[in-house]
Amino acid sequence: xxxxxxxxxxxxxxxxxxxxxxxxxxxxxxxxxxxxxxxxxxxxxxxxxxxxxxxxxxxxxxxxxxxxxxxxxxxxxxxxxxxxxxxxxxxxxxxxxxxxxxxxxxxxxxxxxxxx
Amino acid sequence: xxxxxxxxxxxxxxxxxxxxxxxxxxxxxxxxxxxxxxxxxxxxxxxxxxxxxxxxxxxxxxxxxxxxxxxxxxxxxxxxxxxxxxxxxxxxxxxxxxxxxxxxxxxxxxxxxx
Numbered sequence: 001x002x003x004x005x006x007x008x009x010x011x012x013x014x015x016x017x018x019x020x021x022x023x024x025x026x027x028x029x030x031x032x033x034x035x036x037x038x039x040x041x042x043x044x045x046x047x048x049x050x051x052x053x054x055x056x057x058x059x060x061x062x063x064x065x066x067x068x069x070x071x072x073x074x075x076x077x078x079x080x081x082x083x084x085x086x087x088x089x090x091x092x093x094x095x096x097x098x099x100x101x102x103x104x105x106x107x108x109x110x111x112x113x114x115x116x
Numbered sequence: 117x118x119x120x121x122x123x124x125x126x127x128x129x130x131x132x133x134x135x136x137x138x139x140x141x142x143x144x145x146x147x148x149x150x151x152x153x154x155x156x157x158x159x160x161x162x163x164x165x166x167x168x169x170x171x172x173x174x175x176x177x178x179x180x181x182x183x184x185x186x187x188x189x190x191x192x193x194x195x196x197x198x199x200x201x202x203x204x205x206x207x208x209x210x211x212x213x214x215x216x217x218x219x220x221x222x223x224x225x226x227x228x229x230x
Contacts, residue, residue, distance in 0.1 A: 006159070032216055043205065043222045044160070049215065093159045097216055104150060105218055107159035 002098050003027050006108035013084055014116055020080045021111045023094030029074035030096035034105060035067070038091045050077045084115040119143045120208050122221035130229050135193040137224050139206030142187065146208040150218065151180060151191045154203045163204075164191070196228045 003026040013019050023033055031052045036044040048069050049057045056069035066088075068080040077096075081088055091112050095105040121140045129135045139149075147168040152160035166173040166180045166189065173180050179192045193200055206221040 002162075004159070034217070043220045046217060049217065091157065095159075098162075104162060104165055105216075106162060107152070110157065110159045112157060 002096075002106040004030075004094065004096050004106050004108040006094055006111050008111060009109060010112040010114075012114045012116065015085055016083055018080055018082045019084055019113060020078055021092055021094075021113075023077045023079070023096070023108050025075045025096045025106075028096075028098070030077075031074060032097045033071060033077040034095045035069060035077070035079050036093045036095065038093060038110075044093065047079075081113065084113070086115045089113055089115045118222075119146075120206055120219045120221040122204075122206055122224045124224050125222070126225040126227070128227045128229060129196045131198055132195045135191075135196045135200065135226055135228065137191040137193075137204050137206075137226065139189045139191075139221055140187060141189075141208050141219075143208070143210065143219070144187070145210040145212065146219070148209045148211050149180070149182060149189050150207045150209075151178075152205045152207060153200075154205060154223070156203075160205060193226075196226075198228045198230050201226055201228045 005024045007022045033050040035047045047062045050069050050071040052071045058064045071077040093110040095107040098104040119142050150165040151163045153163050154160040164175050164178045164180050166182050171182050182189045203223040203225045205223045207218040209218050
């Protein structure tokens with residue numbers, strides 16, 4: 001149990017376009033999901049906390065109009081990178097609070113975004 | 117201010133020996149600690165956790181020790197296997213805060229040499 005998937009696993013896009021990344025909890029319901037970004041050789045940086053049915057809570061320094069988060073159901077959260085620029089190129093990872101322990105997050109496999 | 121520190125960016129261990137990964141924290145409100153394993157270009161995989169009411173938790177080859185007074189925890193892997201080679205992240209949370217957020221260390225890259 002506690003499997004989290006992400007789609008796509010990698011995406012290449014042109015500067016100025018928008019990219020949507022999906023995060024799904026496959027075998028459990030997740031009222032809370034998280035979105036992280038990881039730069040090369042660095043730790044995970046929390047971008048936002050996504051709660052089902054309500055607005056996401058963004059960390060300081062993360063532009064909410066640029067990184068749109070929608071958590072429309074108990075198994076799906078989406079991150080849309082709007083008007084992408086090359087500096088948005090990164091590895092984006094989502095996680096969901098586990099079904100049995102709300103203290104444990106289970107991570108998706110990540111999405112590699114490259115903006116040309 | 118880094119609240120969770122993994123001071124060793126890398127560690128090399130011979131196959132079959134014990135790997136000890138260390139983690140220190142500064143926030144006394146942290147009461148739940150986790151270890152994740154991460155391969156390049158993949159999401160972290162949950163390994164083991166420990167609540168602050170315990171000082172040891174064991175799961176197969178993995179044991180986590182918690183020293184609350186020293187604000188220190190460690191992950192022991194024994195025996196180490198080449199497949200254990202990965203980056204290991206220590207994470208901590210304050211369950212009383214209600215946000216369920218994790219604070220991660222910067223990771224330690226473990227290399228197990230055959």
